[in-house]
Amino acid sequence: MSKLSIAALWIAVMVTGAAAQSYPSRPITMVVPFAAGGPVDTVARILSEPMRASLGQSIIVENTTGAAGSIAVGRVARAAADGYTLSIGHWSTHVVNGAIYTLQYDLLRDFEPIALLPSNPMIVVSKNGVPAKDLAELIAWLKANEGRVSVGTAGAGSGSHIAGVYFQRAVGARFQFVPYRGTAPALQDLVAGQIDLIVDQASNSVQHVRDGKIRGYAVTAARRLASAPNIPTVDEGGLPGLHMGIWYGLWAPKGTPKDIIVKLNGAVMRALADGGVRQRFGELGLEIPPVEQQTPEALGALQKAEIEKWWPLIKAANIKGE
């Protein structure tokens, strides 16, 4: 290497080091891949205030919707690797979409994991006008109305869509899937009686079930939710083993300096330890991962293992993007 290129490399290292030291010196944008008011948006907004307090800079939550979150994730893949544009997402945006869409980015190679975030199971929910009182009656009603029942999703490949496809297969009756830009607008339509059903993340629907605005039939987990103990599990309701959960994570573009990742991870871990944050997540049915799993390494390892597990299953199930 010539003296000139060694000097250029040294200057680049010094500039990057100085940027990491003064980081963050301006607001950080957290890109949410679905509509405002929905599950990812809620997690982002709960975390953004304590993260602002520990980083000393505001976190701007930006909703970039479309193609089950892949437009938003692509925006972050192309952003500068300086820690000012982050991707919050979950199992479907950062695992499933790679098996369904032809993405212009690589879910593993184009991102630096920051932290594993909470997870939640799904709940099978319907509008109040559906006559079924429990899961067995709902299954009978779905079969009797084969092909006519409208099921809201956040787009082909979203958590609600994949869970809906697995629920459809377990029930043995075809649904009509209705795509939205997130499950927040889908839920609004469910409450208004415009659609029949959603297999929704617990955090989105549980409050509406408690308020009697919609019906909740079953939680797709081995245990009932502490925040809604009246809703049976799928095992109790007659679909044993139909367990589906959505875990969340936070990522930065590939090449973001290690010191910045460490600062961001520290801010997330402090937020997840905060009493108010823990209580809010608990009320929504979101489970915080143990401290040793809140690391970039744990998120990277989980995402890789989930890609290896789910891509063959999703491809074999022939679930297509739009």
Ligand code: MLT
């Ligand atoms: C959302 O935030 O709207 C959801 O996470 C969408 C989904 O994957 O079902």
